[in-house]
Amino acid sequence: MGLRCGIVGLPNVGKSTLFNALSNAKAESANYPFCTIEPNVGVITVPDERLQILEALVNPKRVLPTIIEFVDIAGLVKGASKGEGLGNKFLANIREVDAIIHVVRCFDDPNIVHVAGGVDPVFDKDVIDTELQIKDLESVDKKLVKSERSAKGGDAVAKKEVAVLQRFKDALEAGQNARAIQATPDELEAVADLQLLTIKPVIYVANVDEASIATNGNNHVAALREHVKAEGAQVVLVSAAIEAQIAEMEDPEEKAMFLGEYGLTESGLNKLIRASYELLNLITYFTAGVQEVRAWTIHRGDKAPAAAGVIHSDFEKGFIRAEVIKLPDYQEYKTEVKIKEAGKMAVEGKDYVVQDGDIMHFRFNV
DSSP states (O other): OOOEEEEEETTSHHHHHHHHHHHOOOOOSSSSOOOOOEEEEEEOOOHHHHHHHHHHHHHEEEEEEEEEEEEEOOOOTTTTTGTTTTTTHHHHTTTTTTEEEEEEEEEOTTOOOOSSSSHHHHHHHHHHHHHHHHHHHHHHHHHHHHHHHHHHHHHHHHHHHHHHHHHHHHHHHTTOOOOGSSOOHHHHOOOGGGGGGGGGGGGEEEEEEOOHHTOOHHHHHHHHHHHHGGGGOOEEEEEEEHHHHHHTTTHHHHHHHHHHHTSSSOOHHHHHHHHHHTTTEEEEEEEESSSSSEEEEEEOOOHHHHHHHHHHHHHHTEEEEEEEEOOHHHHHSSSHHHHHTTTOOOOOTOOOOOOOEEEEEEEEOO
């Protein structure tokens, strides 16, 4: 399952520095707008200590973690919805991602130019929100005109669409993001073809200075948290400057010591990666054998056949059963043989809802 998160924000908020730290892809980072012209893509592994536990138990030839693609998208400015700056390219790129990582500058530094002239995270957030809302409103208006025409001709489906589209139009005109609308599955289906930008789930990344990491934020972060409270969105604190230094360190002990100097037990990027994974309501299950131990990404609530289908479509088509082991049992009994002897390997059918952390073998026939 491919998961793509787009990193967005105004120019000079630290997007590319953050991206470089995430992926070590070394996207160009400079003190001027639009240094990232084409979207850079970095493939990032999701940190999961359960893989290391399984590796020690199974001793496989290889270990494959689950991944997220982070896309560093060119910064946009006020007027992007009308084509200002790199607006059209930005808006096209953002349609292709599953979730948005919105980086907001929450640090003061006179040596780094701010595109709007001053540091104000609430203003920065609202600039991007407004541009995306304007573009979404254009999309809704176009479809609304067509649906109203069909509704006048007696099309019952179109009449329902008109009501739904008008709801979204009213919200967008009121300065709300589409994701804030309490829509039913049928209503969401009515606008699915529009690929609305503001309907995508979002995490706000407060890019802070080194001192603010140790104090869990500053006045800028407090203002941002208060502003997004109504959205129920998560704010993750990251110091891109610190993360850039950590990315250059290869020794785990050196990294741990460096983090300890700031009172941290893990990097902000690890938190961001997990938050991104959780944002889309995803979980991980594992397959474990001497050839490989591997993590697989599925949606929370997926049943066993769908989970098998992530490995190969034939597994889902010919699904017979799933053999499921819980990690604590694997840790206690050490081998599959002893797990079976202890009656701790469950045999599950098509209606089994896969749980986060399940270790699974699938039986199928095609």
